[in-house]
Amino acid sequence: MTLATLLQLLINGVLFGTMYGIAAIGLSVIFGMMHILFLAQGTMIVLAAYCCYWLFELYGMNPYLSALVIVPAFLLLGQALYHGLFRRVSVSGVFPSLLIAFGLMSLLENLISVLWSPNPRAIVADYSGYSISLWVLHVSFTRLMAFGMAMLAAGGVTLFLKKTLLGKAVRAASENMEYAMLVGITPHRANGVAFAIGMGLAGLAGIATATVYPFDPNFGFIFSLKAMIALALGGMGSVMGALAGGILLGAIESFSSYVFSSAWADAIGYALFLMVLMFKPEGLFSPSPNGNRK
Amino acid sequence: MPLVVMAVLALVGCILPQLVAAKESSYLIYVLFQAFLFLTLAQGWNLVAGYTGQISLGQHAFFGSGAYATALVWNSGLGGYFDPLTMLLSGFFAALLAVFIGIPLLSRLKGDYFALGTLGLGEILRVIVIQGGEITGGSSGLILPSGGYTSITVYYYYSLALALCATLTVYLITRSKTGLALVAVRDSEIAAAANGIHILKYKVGAFALGAFFTGICGNLQAYYLFQVTAPNFFSPNWTLYPVIICVLGGVGTVTGPIAGAFALSALFEVSKEWLPTIHPMLSGLLIIVVTLFLPRGILRTKMGR
Numbered sequence: 001m002t003l004a005t006l007l008q009l010l011i012n013g014v015l016f017g018t019m020y021g022i023a024a025i026g027l028s029v030i031f032g033m034m035h036i037l038f039l040a041q042g043t044m045i046v047l048a049a050y051c052c053y054w055l056f057e058l059y060g061m062n063p064y065l066s067a068l069v070i071v072p073a074f075l076l077l078g079q080a081l082y083h084g085l086f087r088r089v090s091v092s093g094v095f096p097s098l099l100i101a102f103g104l105m106s107l108l109e110n111l112i113s114v115l116w117s118p119n120p121r122a123i124v125a126d127y128s129g130y131s132i133s134l135w136v137l138h139v140s141f142t143r144l145m146a147f148g149m150a151m152l153a154a155g156g157v158t159l160f161l162k163k164t165l166l167g168k169a170v171r172a173a174s175e176n177m178e179y180a181m182l183v184g185i186t187p188h189r190a191n192g193v194a195f196a197i198g199m200g201l202a203g204l205a206g207i208a209t210a211t212v213y214p215f216d217p218n219f220g221f222i223f224s225l226k227a228m229i230a231l232a233l234g235g236m237g238s239v240m241g242a243l244a245g246g247i248l249l250g251a252i253e254s255f256s257s258y259v260f261s262s263a264w265a266d267a268i269g270y271a272l273f274l275m276v277l278m279f280k281p282e283g284l285f286s287p288s289p290n291g292n293r294k
Numbered sequence: 295m296p297l298v299v300m301a302v303l304a305l306v307g308c309i310l311p312q313l314v315a316a317k318e319s320s321y322l323i324y325v326l327f328q329a330f331l332f333l334t335l336a337q338g339w340n341l342v343a344g345y346t347g348q349i350s351l352g353q354h355a356f357f358g359s360g361a362y363a364t365a366l367v368w369n370s371g372l373g374g375y376f377d378p379l380t381m382l383l384s385g386f387f388a389a390l391l392a393v394f395i396g397i398p399l400l401s402r403l404k405g406d407y408f409a410l411g412t413l414g415l416g417e418i419l420r421v422i423v424i425q426g427g428e429i430t431g432g433s434s435g436l437i438l439p440s441g442g443y444t445s446i447t448v449y450y451y452y453s454l455a456l457a458l459c460a461t462l463t464v465y466l467i468t469r470s471k472t473g474l475a476l477v478a479v480r481d482s483e484i485a486a487a488a489n490g491i492h493i494l495k496y497k498v499g500a501f502a503l504g505a506f507f508t509g510i511c512g513n514l515q516a517y518y519l520f521q522v523t524a525p526n527f528f529s530p531n532w533t534l535y536p537v538i539i540c541v542l543g544g545v546g547t548v549t550g551p552i553a554g555a556f557a558l559s560a561l562f563e564v565s566k567e568w569l570p571t572i573h574p575m576l577s578g579l580l581i582i583v584v585t586l587f588l589p590r591g592i593l594r595t596k597m598g599r
Contacts, residue, residue: 037406088586094405098349099541099585106534107578225417228410267421270414277411278402
């Protein structure tokens with residue numbers, strides 16, 4: 001393996017991993033608030049990818065411009081999903097929410113297959129095959145755009161959570177719901193906002209996916225799983241950790257599919273995920289809280 | 295109450311095929327065979343998730359490994375068609391896997407994390423089996439000698455016996471000290487541990503017993519299809535169905551899964567007949583609607599014993 005190959009693999013992996021990262025940030029924000037792992041996240045991403053695809057195919061809309069339509073639509077969808085489905089069961093523990101997410105995943109996946117056939121789709125634009133040459137490296141334009149979108153998303157969500165009143169309310173509520181209620185934060189409103197952010201990010205990840213990958217309806221489950229792996233690697237409930245976890249997963253997959261094969265790369269990803277869950281469940285990038293693993 | 299239901303099920307189940315014309319190829323018998331298979335799967339999951347409170351999303355790992363164990367044992371000449379040893383071996387293989395995986399997972403992971411870990415397990419196994427080369431037949435799977443097939447009624451009686459056995463096991467456990475310990479672990483691990491319950495032992499035990507029944511279901515499905523492939527047998531559907539059935543009927547009850555299994559099979563068959571295109575969507579919709587509006591299942595039975 002020459003240095004150039006090594007660097008090329010690293011760049012491919014990092015750019016690829018940012019998509020897992022965007023998905024994982026969404027999961028992380030939802031997990032931080034509601035303490036559920038939103039299993040349907042990947043399927044939502046696929047739904048967004050289909051929206052992007054149809055806007056492109058039917059109306060010739062530039063995929064990157066379609067973010068202006070898709071992201072707000074998914075923010076609203078997130079609000080609607082929370083108030084329509086999760087609000088009712090948010091008081092009765094984790095189990096019903098997990099089940100609803102599971103049901104939603106299965107429903108959407110099949111709905112997409114029925115409506116738009118299970119054949120794989122891909123957006124083919126003039127710039128899809130374009131790549132930028134840097135020294136000995138080739139960087140695909142669409143992947144670079146996905147990387148840029150991930151960085152913007154991570155920065156945007158962090159700024160929102162740190163600087164705005166609404167964002168602060170969401171963070172306060174995720175840290176301690178009772179105290180947050182004492183200072184006048186409505187739990188359902190905060191939950192709804194967190195959920196909307198999660199879905200907005202799914203919309204963005206969907207656009208990134210649609211421009212880079214061919215996708216099909218069943219892709220969602222794998223994507224959810226990858227986003228969860230990224231989340232577990234980076235640590236639950238941290239925005240930057242989730243992004244870093246996604247990038248790390250992308251790099252690992254890139255190297256292991258070069259050394260072994262892409263099928264083994266998946267298995268290695270899952271194995272790593274199980275190891276991290278077992279030995280460092282707080283994530284690789286967060287300090288171990290007194291070595292307490294429970 | 296559960297005993298009466300089981301007795302009725304056994305009685306009706308035994309008599310019914312005698313009343314059906316052309317039972318060797320009857321559609322009704324086939325549907326009931328599926329329903330009993332679902333019921334066994336559901337009781338396996340019920341024990342782990344409903345009574346012990348550990349939401350396993352990796353049942354397809356045990357289903358698939360049971361099926362592959364059957365195929366390997368049969369093809370190596372040790373086992374055979376409806377051979378009790380092969381059946382038990384398939385179950386034990388799945389249970390053994392559950393113990394090996396369960397000890398590290400259950401000692402460290404709780405709730406969502408455990409659900410995720412088991413979901414990952416199913417995926418890892420699928421990849422390993424597809425990459426397994428000669429031993430597992432790769433992506434085309436293993437083919438079994440289909441010469442022994444006579445009629446669907448054999449499968450029917452076998453699945454009926456299996457379903458009754460699983461239901462009775464769950465019933466007996468819930469009436470025992472072990473059952474009390476499991477429910478205690480579900481309701482509060484700290485309180486259970488304070489009362490001297492070895493939490494890990496009970497969790498792993500329930501996980502392994504659930505896997506045992508799931509593995510035998512894999513064995514039965516392998517006998518039915520005569521071909522064991524990874525996409526078929528490691529499909530997440532084998533986790534999805536028991537979850538829906540338990541949620542439909544009532545999680546953590548003995549009779550709930552019985553009602554759920556029949557309801558789901560009936561719904562599947564009706565929708566296949568009348569609404570073939572939307573049939574796959576129904577299961578997802580059903581989980582959502584039942585969780586929202588009937589959180590305790592269609593029988594509205596109370597959680598617990």
